[in-house]
Amino acid sequence: MILNGTGRPQVVYGRRCKDDQLEHEVWITEAELLLGGRFTRNVAVGKTVADAFFVRDGGRFYVEVDNETMTVKQMREKWLRYGKVDGYVLVICHTKARLRRLIRTAEQVKAVALFARFRWLRSACVQEPWIDWDGNRVRI
Numbered sequence: 001m002i003l004n005g006t007g008r009p010q011v012v013y014g015r016r017c018k019d020d021q022l023e024h025e026v027w028i029t030e031a032e033l034l035l036g037g038r039f040t041r042n043v044a045v046g047k048t049v050a051d052a053f054f055v056r057d058g059g060r061f062y063v064e065v066d067n068e069t070m071t072v073k074q075m076r077e078k079w080l081r082y083g084k085v086d087g088y089v090l091v092i093c094h095t096k097a098r099l100r101r102l103i104r105t106a107e108q109v110k111a112v113a114l115f116a117r118f119r120w121l122r123s124a125c126v127q128e129p130w131i132d133w134d135g136n137r138v139r140i
Contacts, residue, residue, distance in 0.1 A: 027065045027118070028052055031092050034121040039063065046083030060087025061140070068098055072105050079108040088140070089113045090130070092121065099131070106133060114138060 028051050032039045037054035043062065045053075050062035062085065070078070082089065089109050093099050099115055106113045110133035120129035128137035 024067045031063055031065050046081050048078055048081035062089045064091045066093035072101060075105040079106055082109050085112045091115045092118060094118060
């Protein structure tokens with residue numbers, strides 16, 4: 001990967017992963033920094049695996065970082081595999097359009113799912129960056 005066409009390579013330090021998963025791994029690390037928790041990666045939940053997991057003030061949080069690689073059908077199937085969740089599912093994506101699509105797919109986890117954009121998590125102006133399935137703003 002070349003940075004700004006200057007010929008200098010970008011170096012990414014972190015877990016070893018396949019080349020096509022590198023960007024996703026970087027975004028999981030970004031989520032970890034923004035949420036201020038220490039993530040455990042690739043945690044089993046139900047019959048699937050969450051991107052990350054952390055505990056804050058006794059609350060359990062499963063993190064899904066969306067890089068727009070899964071189809072709506074694949075996301076619905078993943079939510080089904082989540083089953084009964086002890087805690088919350090935090091879904092973070094990049095665009096408003098994708099956020100709306102993710103919310104529409106999440107009926108299976110609607111009682112425990114919260115959605116945000118990376119932009120909202122970075123912003124000092126957004127006091128309640130999370131949206132529940134009904135569209136209400138919340139803070140974690």
